Amino acid sequence: MGLVFAVQVLPIAAVALNGFATEWAGSVLPVGYTTQYMSQLFADPRFTQAVGNSLLVAVGSLVVTSTICVPAILVAHCYFPILDRWMGALIILPYAVPSIVLALGLLRLYSGNYGVVLNGTPWVLIFGYIPLAASLYYVPIKNNLRAIALTEIFEAGRLVGASDLAIMRRIVIPSIMPGLVVGLVMNFTLAISDFVYANLLVGGHFPTLQIFIGVLSGGSGRLISALITAYFAVVLIATSIVIWATSRKIAS
Amino acid sequence: MSYVEIRNLSKRFGDTPVFESIDLDVEKGSICVLVGPSGCGKTTLLRAVAGLAAPDQGTITIDGKDVTRLEAKQRGIGMVFQHYALFPNMSVEQNLAFGLEQMKLPATIIAKKVSRMVDLMGLGPRAKARPATLSGGQKQRVALARALVLEPKLLLLDEPLSALDAQIRKRLRDELKKLQHEMGFTAIFVTHDQEEALLLGDRIGVMQSGRFAQVGGPSEIYGHPATMAVAKFIGDFNILDPVTIEQVFNRKCCLNWAVHPQAIEIFRPIPKPKLSEGIYQADVQITGVHVLGCVLRYMVQAKGVALKIDALNRPNMTPMKKGDAARISLSAADICELQN
Numbered sequence: 001m002g003l004v005f006a007v008q009v010l011p012i013a014a015v016a017l018n019g020f021a022t023e024w025a026g027s028v029l030p031v032g033y034t035t036q037y038m039s040q041l042f043a044d045p046r047f048t049q050a051v052g053n054s055l056l057v058a059v060g061s062l063v064v065t066s067t068i069c070v071p072a073i074l075v076a077h078c079y080f081p082i083l084d085r086w087m088g089a090l091i092i093l094p095y096a097v098p099s100i101v102l103a104l105g106l107l108r109l110y111s112g113n114y115g116v117v118l119n120g121t122p123w124v125l126i127f128g129y130i131p132l133a134a135s136l137y138y139v140p141i142k143n144n145l146r147a148i149a150l151t152e153i154f155e156a157g158r159l160v161g162a163s164d165l166a167i168m169r170r171i172v173i174p175s176i177m178p179g180l181v182v183g184l185v186m187n188f189t190l191a192i193s194d195f196v197y198a199n200l201l202v203g204g205h206f207p208t209l210q211i212f213i214g215v216l217s218g219g220s221g222r223l224i225s226a227l228i229t230a231y232f233a234v235v236l237i238a239t240s241i242v243i244w245a246t247s248r249k250i251a252s
Numbered sequence: 253m254s255y256v257e258i259r260n261l262s263k264r265f266g267d268t269p270v271f272e273s274i275d276l277d278v279e280k281g282s283i284c285v286l287v288g289p290s291g292c293g294k295t296t297l298l299r300a301v302a303g304l305a306a307p308d309q310g311t312i313t314i315d316g317k318d319v320t321r322l323e324a325k326q327r328g329i330g331m332v333f334q335h336y337a338l339f340p341n342m343s344v345e346q347n348l349a350f351g352l353e354q355m356k357l358p359a360t361i362i363a364k365k366v367s368r369m370v371d372l373m374g375l376g377p378r379a380k381a382r383p384a385t386l387s388g389g390q391k392q393r394v395a396l397a398r399a400l401v402l403e404p405k406l407l408l409l410d411e412p413l414s415a416l417d418a419q420i421r422k423r424l425r426d427e428l429k430k431l432q433h434e435m436g437f438t439a440i441f442v443t444h445d446q447e448e449a450l451l452l453g454d455r456i457g458v459m460q461s462g463r464f465a466q467v468g469g470p471s472e473i474y475g476h477p478a479t480m481a482v483a484k485f486i487g488d489f490n491i492l493d494p495v496t497i498e499q500v501f502n503r504k505c506c507l508n509w510a511v512h513p514q515a516i517e518i519f520r521p522i523p524k525p526k527l528s529e530g531i532y533q534a535d536v537q538i539t540g541v542h543v544l545g546c547v548l549r550y551m552v553q554a555k556g557v558a559l560k561i562d563a564l565n566r567p568n569m570t571p572m573k574k575g576d577a578a579r580i581s582l583s584a585a586d587i588c589e590l591q592n
Contacts, residue, residue, distance in 0.1 A: 148340055149335060149337060152333050152335060152337035153337055153339065153340075155302075155304050155324070155331075155333070155337065156331070156333060156337040156338075156339075156398075157339070157350075158304075158323070158324045158325050159302060159303075159304075159324050159325065159329060159330065159331050159399075160325075160330075160350060160351030160354060160398065160399075160402060161325045161351055161354035161355060161402075162325070162350065162351070162354045163325075166354065170339075170350070171339045171340075171341060171342070174341040175340050175341045177341075
């Protein structure tokens with residue numbers, strides 16, 4: 001427990017302290033504390049823009065990926081077991097391909113060659129996360145689906161007069177909610193914390209928090225620490241909202 | 253015309269026939285048990301009646317209406333599955349209410365029907381519980397209640413007790429019989445347990461390789477098996493072929509005999525046995541004695557032929573022991589002559 005605390009919490013606490021420190025060198029704790037760097041950060045319009053952009057991409061990606069990936073996983077599992085086997089293999093592909101190759105492929109796909117022009121807009125990021133998001137939904141949702149006797153549940157539901165849609169809505173989706181929450185949280189954190197694809201696909205056209213961290217990386221260490229602390233706070237609050245909202249749905 | 257009529261029903265999976273030319277009648281308010289070894293086609297037959305498997309030919313009529321081509325949800329059939337198939341995210345009450353909600357009944361009527369069924373099945377204390385927190389017996393009660401609350405025209409039960417331990421199984425079996433008498437529902441019950449079949453069935457259909465080997469009442473099936481296959485499956489018979497009959501009882505005949513273990517009398521050897529018409533006797537050697545509760549099972553050898561004999565295990569009696577010599581007696585009236 002102590003080791004987990006040391007490895008996971010201490011570095012975050014140290015960064016946060018550094019963001020509020022007046023001076024911190026040669027001592028265990030900072031010599032004094034100040035909100036100067038945090039105030040400077042919040043006064044910077046680039047920061048508020050980056051937070052807004054990151055939240056837009058993360059929430060947009062959550063809506064788009066969950067709308068596309070979750071029904072695809074459910075339908076493949078329930079009705080097309082043969083396709084489901086292919087899906088299991090396909091979802092790991094984006095992680096086997098180097099990021100640069102995937103990013104270049106996405107840029108080519110959305111540059112108008114195939115009738116869709118999204119390059120330079122947040123949509124290229126939102127749609128670009130779909131291949132990465134699929135596996136983050138697939139694994140936890142499949143684990144939940146495997147734990148329920150789906151064929152018998154569908155048969156029992158049909159015999160009591162329910163349509164497949166009603167069975168899906170009232171029984172299957174609530175039963176996989178724990179997996180869905182895990183998928184949503186993982187996808188949210190992927191979208192809000194991604195630097196590689198954000199930088200390669202939109203770069204300075206649409207600066208996200210991670211790109212803003214990159215921009216500040218050559219400057220004041222205190223300011224960077226304040227920014228990372230604020231970033232952690234944004235992620236924590238946003239993920240808590242996602243978990244809270246979906247947990248309420250499970251409880252109801 | 254019977255309440256449920258199945259005529260000339262057949263089903264194949266590829267080239268393999270699952271069941272062929274099945275004819276079955278089930279009277280209203282009765283339980284028909286389909287019994288047979290694993291893979292004989294009884295569950296697929298039940299699924300065809302439910303509308304979960306499409307038959308290749310034949311008709312299924314329930315209460316005068318041909319339901320052969322109807323969807324499962326349009327047949328008015330309730331089904332209890334072997335592994336319960338309860339809705340895991342719903343409480344006991346919600347599981348029962350789900351089907352009634354699909355019928356768009358008013359909430360007050362749904363609540364009343366659910367509450368009545370919960371009380372009837374003794375599920376009151378667990379009404380708010382989720383399936384994961386219930387015992388196997390409770391889960392099966394919920395599954396039964398979920399089917400019965402819809403007042404189905406026909407209830408199908410697919411080995412509903414086979415996943416339960418012996419004691420709960422016996423208790424639920426008795427409860428099911430009592431419930432059927434009280435509610436008067438019509439049911440087809442699938443099992444591979446002959447004791448369950450004999451206890452629950454008003455009629456029993458013994459299936460072998462996708463066909464009915466015999467259909468009849470429990471006494472008829474138990475007392476007079478029509479074929480060797482039925483005798484081997486029901487009743488734990490001693491099956492004797494003509495050669496063995498001659499060897500043991502010194503009697504010539506051309507048919508096989510099926511003899512219940514309790515139909516053979518065993519006693520200590522007497523110097524001059526009295527022989528009478530229609531009574532066959534033989535000397536035996538006891539090779540084993542097993543206590544089966546109220547019954548003592550003697551395993552004996554009669555001129556090299558192994559037989560099993562059941563005797564009442566009376567209190568204070570001194571049973572014969574392994575290695576003892578004994579004499580057995582069999583009345584001709586207790587012999588079932590079998591067609592192959």
